[in-house]
Each structure stands twice: as C-alpha cells, then as structure tokens.
Amino acid sequence: MYNRANQIVKEVEKAVIGKSEVVKSVLLAILAKGHILIEDIPGVGKTTLALAFSKVLSLDYHRLQLTPDVLPTDITGFSLYNKDTGEFEFREGAAFCNLFLADEINRTSSKTQSALLEVMEEGKVTVDGETREVPYPNIVIATQNPMGSIGTFMLPESQLDRFTIKISMGYPDVHSEIEILKGKNSDETLDLLGPVAGAADLVKMQQLVEQTYIDDRIYEYISELIQKTRNHEHIQLGVSTRGALALVRMVKARAFLEARDYVIPEDIQACFPLVVGHRLVLSAKAKINEITEDMVAKQILKQVIAPAIKP
Numbered sequence: 001m002y003n004r005a006n007q008i009v010k011e012v013e014k015a016v017i018g019k020s021e022v023v024k025s026v027l028l029a030i031l032a033k034g035h036i037l038i039e040d041i042p043g044v045g046k047t048t049l050a051l052a053f054s055k056v057l058s059l060d061y062h063r064l065q066l067t068p069d070v071l072p073t074d075i076t077g078f079s080l081y082n083k084d085t086g087e088f089e090f091r092e093g094a095a096f097c098n099l100f101l102a103d104e105i106n107r108t109s110s111k112t113q114s115a116l117l118e119v120m121e122e123g124k125v126t127v128d129g130e131t132r133e134v135p136y137p138n139i140v141i142a143t144q145n146p147m148g149s150i151g152t153f154m155l156p157e158s159q160l161d162r163f164t165i166k167i168s169m170g171y172p173d174v175h176s177e178i179e180i181l182k183g184k185n186s187d188e189t190l191d192l193l194g195p196v197a198g199a200a201d202l203v204k205m206q207q208l209v210e211q212t213y214i215d216d217r218i219y220e221y222i223s224e225l226i227q228k229t230r231n232h233e234h235i236q237l238g239v240s241t242r243g244a245l246a247l248v249r250m251v252k253a254r255a256f257l258e259a260r261d262y263v264i265p266e267d268i269q270a271c272f273p274l275v276v277g278h279r280l281v282l283s284a285k286a287k288i289n290e291i292t293e294d295m296v297a298k299q300i301l302k303q304v305i306a307p308a309i310k311p
Helices: 002-012 020-031 046-056 072-076 110-122 174-182 186-191 199-210 216-230 241-257 265-279 284-288 293-303
Strands: 036-039 061-065 077-082 087-092 099-103 124-127 130-133 139-144 165-167 235-237
Touching (some): 002 046, 002 241, 046 099, 046 139, 077 124, 216 265, 265 293
C-alpha cells in the first residue's frame, strides 16, 4: 500500500505540474480522513487538483460553484412532493459524493457555509428531521480567493477548524510554467490520467494510517507544541483539541507515505504549519508587526525541543 500511495502522487503530478509538495499535502489530508481548504488566486490549478485526485482515486465527484444565491439545500438536498405517489421524495444535494469541491466558499452566505459543517464533521446531512449518511469515503475540498473582500463571507473559526489543512497553490516556477505552456490544455491532461486506486483501496490505506504507532514521547512533543500556541505572545486564540487530533492523524499519514509504521519528530515538524496555521488567531501586536501564522508556527517549532527518536 505504501507504493500505491506514492503512485497516486506521481499520477496526479502529471496534471498538476511543479507542485509536488502541494499534491503530497492534499494526499496526506485525504489519508488522514480530513478536508482541505485551498486559498489562492484564480487560475493556478485548484479545480484541476481536485479533479485529478477524483480521477486517480476513482471517486464519485461533484463540484459546486458557490455564489450568494446558493442555498443550503443545494448542498444537503431537499424533499420534493410527488403528486403521483402522494409522498415526499428526497433529492440528494451536491455533498452526496466521495469528493466534493466547494468552489469559492467565501462567496456564499454563512447559512450555506454552515450546511457543510455536519457533512465535514460527521459525514451526514439532516433534512426535514431525517439524518442521511453521505457516501464514504467523504472528502471536502474548498477553495477561496484571498484577493478582494467585496461580497465575501469570511469563514468563522468554528468552520476553519474543521479543515484539516489549509494550503496555497502559488504561481508555478519558470520551468514548470514553460512546461505547462508547451503542453496540452488541462482538460486533455486530465483525460490522460488513469485510476491508480479505488474507494476501497483508499479506505484500506486510511485504516493502515490509523494503525501507525506513536511513541509517548511523540505525544508529549505534540502536546507541548499545542500548549505553546495557547500561551504565545503573538497568538490570541490557540489550537483546539480538534486541531491537535488533526495533527496526530496527519503525522501518521506522513509516516505511512514515507513507508514507516511509526512516527518520528520530522513528521510533526513537516505537518505542524499545515495543520495549525489557519487555526491561529493572531494578536493585534502580531498583525501590526506583519507577523504571519506560518512565521509563528515555525517559531514555536524552534522553541520546543523535539525528542531524540530516529528512523
């Protein structure tokens, strides 16, 4: 299964050129049974990334372009009266799939954003008092554009906390952009991708990730890092217990991707900024001094001594 996971990365990279670390980060979050928030400007491949994973993993995929007039029922589904049978029939919403791309999530209303909460946390939706499970595995990839705040609805901390990681695609480097310009368009590139694994394979890999061993010293290291976010001079609101659990799942996934059945400190150091960055609320002092969440996360990693555990 280790080799299968790395094959997934290589196949997705055929469509998402020059973004190896981004592709690996997304796969780690998927293996950790998590959800991904991609914050970046338009046109850098966010949708292509989601489509590539859906094809390579053979997952049922839905995409919804979120706008102010999108309703919660567009996500969760609704009941429609059938005059022939005299009964209400349930029509599934966009969330009823394995991989759901919520495009430009900050462009839709807070009420619609909150419709994703139950899906992301429990894999269920409740409509007309009846709870229905969405297909498993269930992955939400949401995108948002950080440029321009007119007509946007910022995600509250409670919903940000439900995303395992927040990443940015960024512009491609010169070599990668030349390769993109010389190549075919993205739709044709996606057509060339082949399935490497299926939903059942993904579930098996997720189960193996859960079995990854973590030494008590590693748990202590993680706890010390999390505690540091709660009493740091530049942080107003630190990482929740949900965030700490997300970090544990992510470091297990990284160990799995590195073909190990145990976690080492380097796994935590690689995943920590990805997991905690969007969960930190910086103080006014930090914002005035133009200190970013990533800078604070890396500073905390330097302040807490890692245990001496080697591969």
